[in-house]
Amino acid sequence: xxxxxATSDLRTLMNLAELKAEQFTDGHLTIMRxxxxxxxxxxxxxxxxHEGREQIRDLRGHxxxxxxxxxxxxxPRVEDTGK
Numbered sequence: 001x002x003x004x005x006a007t008s009d010l011r012t013l014m015n016l017a018e019l020k021a022e023q024f025t026d027g028h029l030t031i032m033r034x035x036x037x038x039x040x041x042x043x044x045x046x047x048x049x050h051e052g053r054e055q056i057r058d059l060r061g062h063x064x065x066x067x068x069x070x071x072x073x074x075x076p077r078v079e080d081t082g083k
Contacts, residue, residue, distance in 0.1 A: 013069040020073060031068070037061030038068040 017040065021029035025043040032039045039059040046052035062068040 010066060010069075013066060013073065016073045017069050031065070032056070033065075034061070037063065038065045040065075040068040040072040042072070 017029055018027070021027050021042050028042065028044045030041050030044055039056065039061055041055065041059055045055045047056070060071060062071060
């Protein structure tokens, strides 16, 4: 992930995540805390549908909020890679 942990404070990570959300999802960003992990995604899942619940289930979980935000910031978007 981000190499220099001293510079990856939560405020900086949130600012970067917000910028990415503004660029790709009209500013929508979702952060979730579960019993054993954190998950973060661009957009807002529709939890009333099977599709939204699948989105949450398929997200990679992380031990800390910092790790979840780092992953969100650096991972390529499926739409951008064509995968």
